[in-house]
Amino acid sequence: MSIIGGIVIQPWAFLDGSHFKYHANASAEPVLAAWGIDTDGKPVFVGLDAAASESGDGWEGFLTGLGGRGLACPLLVISDGAAGLIGAVERTMGAALRQRCLIHRARINRPSWSGSRGRGGGGVAA
Numbered sequence: 192m193s194i195i196g197g198i199v200i201q202p203w204a205f206l207d208g209s210h211f212k213y214h215a216n217a218s219a220e221p222v223l224a225a226w227g228i229d230t231d232g233k234p235v236f237v238g239l240d241a242a243a244s245e246s247g248d249g250w251e252g253f254l255t256g257l258g259g260r261g262l263a264c265p266l267l268v269i270s271d272g273a274a275g276l277i278g279a280v281e282r283t284m285g286a287a288l289r290q291r292c293l294i295h296r297a298r299i300n301r302p303s304w305s306g307s308r309g310r311g312g313g314g315v316a317a
Contacts, residue, residue: 203228240256264286268289
């Protein structure tokens with residue numbers, strides 16, 4: 192377990208990145224996020240940071256910073272399947288088990304009405 196800001200965090204870490212436009216007419220840029228679960232089962236933000244990219248280097252810097260703030264190596268890391276994130280977790284939290292986020296997996300594998308999204312088939316839903 193970790194204690195960050197006086198809050199005890201269970202030994203699980205959820206990691207994800209999203210892209211946001213900071214200014215009108217600008218390209219979307221990544222924001223990296225980490226959150227955990229407190230002892231009451233409530234989600235707690237552990238870290239949030241803008242990054243140049245979701246590359247391995249970007250994630251590694253973010254995760255190293257979290258370690259410097261008191262985040263111990265979690266027992267389990269839940270994340271999407273991005274290669275940069277997986278590599279950074281392996282380098283900075285090598286003892287942690289890793290689980291693919293089921294929400295991300297479901298989004299990738301779901302059929303879509305247009306057939307243009309998802310790897311699990313597509314076309315018309317039955």
